[in-house]
Amino acid sequence: MNATSPTLELRAVSKRFPGTLAVHEVDLQVQAGEVHALIGENGAGKSTLMRIIAGAYADYTGEVRVNGRWARLASPAAARAVGIGMIHQELSLAPPLSLAENLLAGRLPVKGMLLDRAALRKDAQKWLACVGLDLEPDTLVEAISQHEAQLVEIAKALSNQPSILVMDEPTSALSRAEVERLFQIIRDLKSNGLAIIYVSHHLSEIFEIADRVTVLRDGRNVGTRGLSDATSRQLVELMIGGAPSDLFAKRTTRPGQPKLQVQNLTRVGFFHDCSFRMCAGEVLGVGGLSGAGRSELARSLCGIDPLDEGRIFLNDGELMPGTYGEYIRAGFAYLTEDRKAQGLALRLTVAENVLAAILPRGCRAGVYLGRRQQGVVQRYLGQLNVQPPEPDREIATLSGGNQQKVLLAKWLATDPEVLILDEPTRGVDVGAKAVIHRAIAEVADRGKCVILISSDLSELVGLSDRVVIMRRGRLIGELAGERCTEANVLLAANGEMSVFNCNRGGTG
Numbered sequence: 001m002n003a004t005s006p007t008l009e010l011r012a013v014s015k016r017f018p019g020t021l022a023v024h025e026v027d028l029q030v031q032a033g034e035v036h037a038l039i040g041e042n043g044a045g046k047s048t049l050m051r052i053i054a055g056a057y058a059d060y061t062g063e064v065r066v067n068g069r070w071a072r073l074a075s076p077a078a079a080r081a082v083g084i085g086m087i088h089q090e091l092s093l094a095p096p097l098s099l100a101e102n103l104l105a106g107r108l109p110v111k112g113m114l115l116d117r118a119a120l121r122k123d124a125q126k127w128l129a130c131v132g133l134d135l136e137p138d139t140l141v142e143a144i145s146q147h148e149a150q151l152v153e154i155a156k157a158l159s160n161q162p163s164i165l166v167m168d169e170p171t172s173a174l175s176r177a178e179v180e181r182l183f184q185i186i187r188d189l190k191s192n193g194l195a196i197i198y199v200s201h202h203l204s205e206i207f208e209i210a211d212r213v214t215v216l217r218d219g220r221n222v223g224t225r226g227l228s229d230a231t232s233r234q235l236v237e238l239m240i241g242g243a244p245s246d247l248f249a250k251r252t253t254r255p256g257q258p259k260l261q262v263q264n265l266t267r268v269g270f271f272h273d274c275s276f277r278m279c280a281g282e283v284l285g286v287g288g289l290s291g292a293g294r295s296e297l298a299r300s301l302c303g304i305d306p307l308d309e310g311r312i313f314l315n316d317g318e319l320m321p322g323t324y325g326e327y328i329r330a331g332f333a334y335l336t337e338d339r340k341a342q343g344l345a346l347r348l349t350v351a352e353n354v355l356a357a358i359l360p361r362g363c364r365a366g367v368y369l370g371r372r373q374q375g376v377v378q379r380y381l382g383q384l385n386v387q388p389p390e391p392d393r394e395i396a397t398l399s400g401g402n403q404q405k406v407l408l409a410k411w412l413a414t415d416p417e418v419l420i421l422d423e424p425t426r427g428v429d430v431g432a433k434a435v436i437h438r439a440i441a442e443v444a445d446r447g448k449c450v451i452l453i454s455s456d457l458s459e460l461v462g463l464s465d466r467v468v469i470m471r472r473g474r475l476i477g478e479l480a481g482e483r484c485t486e487a488n489v490l491l492a493a494n495g496e497m498s499v500f501n502c503n504r505g506g507t508g
């Protein structure tokens with residue numbers, strides 16, 4: 001470190017919510033040209049601390065200095081004015097507006113009294129190109145994919161030309177190739193002298209991109225380390241305040257009777273001729289690159305999106321294509337990869353969200369919450385260790401990882417026959433991951449079918465009995481037993497390894 005004052009310095013910064021001291025007397029220093037990682041368990045206070053820096057809370061206490069000068073970050077505008085930019089954990093774009101309008105909101109170029117559309121397009125194009133996106137600036141946000149939205153979010157932050165950039169779990173919706181691209185962007189920004197704070201649950205990413213790391217536990221800074229001489233184990237111990245227990249409980253149960261069979265599922269333009277069979281008690285992994293059609297297949301399989309062709313058999317009976325509600329009643333559950341936009345009702349309470357899929361439509365849980373339903377809510381909050389375990393709390397006030405657990409609880413509560421999970425541990429910490437894995441294994445152990453889509457390869461391979469590979473909308477094969485390794489899944493998903501065709505095969 002050089003002798004000049006740090007670009008960003010926090011002294012004894014705290015933030016209290018009613019009943020929670022989310023950030024407690026945190027000191028932190030970030031230098032220009034440094035990538036400073038921030039890690040900690042779900043609810044440790046990472047997002048709250050980042051929001052303080054971005055000016056979201058006028059009532060924080062403590063002192064912030066930017067380039068040696070005292071700064072009061074009482075509003076987002078005040079934070080922007082001193083050069084702070086933020087990429088939020090939950091995306092913040094306005095879906096009905098165009099990319100250009102989203103990118104340059106608040107400082108749209110004008111010519112005389114009118115919006116200068118040509119300048120707007122040109123400016124927007126420049127920032128999109130910065131993150132390697134080749135999209136028309138007039139495209140509406142609602143028309144782009146989630147990983148494109150993540151990159152647009154980054155472009156938006158860059159367009160303010162910040163000198164301090166805060167990124168809260170920027171890779172949670174990105175594929176490996178997109179992460180590479182993001183890391184290249186971060187390296188460029190770093191060499192231009194930006195100070196970057198990078199929040200992530202992926203230790204491997206942190207070792208790859210960051211110079212130093214600060215660990216938060218229960219709102220406190222419990223240590224800052226240089227990454228060149230830290231180990232993953234040390235960091236995990238700092239995060240949880242003790243030695244880690246065994247993280248991956250490998251499943252041992254054997255699959256039972258044939259239970260689910262899907263034949264020739266096709267949705268033209270999304271996936272084609274997909275067939276597979278599953279037995280009771282099986283966890284079937286679906287591997288593939290982002291855009292391979294895995295989520296689309298899952299959504300059609302449980303009635304959210306239509307099917308053009310194909311047949312589905314569950315427990316000997318054929319399922320007639322029907323509404324989403326009918327699929328849910330038949331025992332299908334789909335945990336979406338996008339919890340904010342599609343999974344949770346953020347204005348409602350934890351209990352209302354847990355009960356959302358089992359209560360009759362139109363009936364508000366607050367009104368109808370009987371003893372039995374209270375029991376259901378309590379049981380899942382306990383099983384999944386949701387923090388804080390308060391049913392009446394508005395779900396938006398839970399940390400991201402705890403919201404994810406509530407989303408899983410919502411689908412576990414339907415006691416599904418076929419549980420389809422799309423990125424079930426996105427944004428959850430190592431400990432919570434183990435809890436979620438146990439809950440998934442338990443569903444399978446009770447003789448249900450679990451279909452698992454995950455970009456976390458160790459999770460996919462560790463939890464699944466076998467993994468089918470999807471590529472460009474087709475199931476191209478299957479990996480089981482000793483062949484089912486992270487490396488093989490990756491090779492097969494990239495089309496660099498031939499795998500057996502599973503269309504006729506499977507354990508059935």
Ligand SMILES: Nc1ncnc2c1ncn2[C@@H]1O[C@H](COP(=O)(O)OP(=O)(O)OP(=O)(O)O)[C@@H](O)[C@H]1O
Nearest residue numbers: 017022042043044045046047048397398399400401
């Ligand atoms: N608006 C709010 N009202 C009340 N409590 C809140 C609010 N926002 C956050 N909290 C609480 O503050 C604590 C810290 O939450 P925060 O979102 O900062 O955690 P985090 O470290 O980002 O976790 P994650 O890894 O799950 O994203 C949690 O106990 C959370 O429930």
Ligand SMILES: [Mg+2]
Nearest residue numbers: 046047089400
């Ligand atoms: Mg967070």
